[in-house]
Amino acid sequence: MGKQGKIHENQNHNTAGFDKNPQNINREGRGPSVKKQLTMLLAEDGKITIPKNQVIDVKDNGDVVLVLPKDVQLGMKLMSIAMGKTPANALKAIQMIMEQIDGKPNQPFENIHEKCFQWKEVNTDTDE
Secondary structure (H helix, E strand, O other): OOOOOOOOOOOOOOOOOOOOOHHHOOOOOOOOOHHHHHHHHHHOOOOOOOOHHHEEEEOOOOOEEEOOOHHHHHHHHHHHHHOOOOHHHHHHHHHHHHHHHHOOOOOOOOOHHHHHOOOOOOOOOOOO
């Protein structure tokens, strides 16, 4: 039997923490959330507020040059594919958005063996 569940019995167990492996610390925090950005884009009906520190340049004709975080880029790209002209790609993008927001639908497990095989009892008596 393994030593599972006996972490408190020995002082040497579980000693590979962040103090021993500082390279495993994620100093930038949690990664970007596409789900959060999709929810925000859908809630605001496509309107997005960009903080001024992400605005690089405003051109004379009114165009704006921005630097967007990856999660915002991914969310906007997925939304643009969903609104695109290619029905197959749009459907896949809409499905991905729905899975991010609502989660994947549950698919009930069905036992295929019962459908494929019908078991019959065989009489093994040889009294014939």
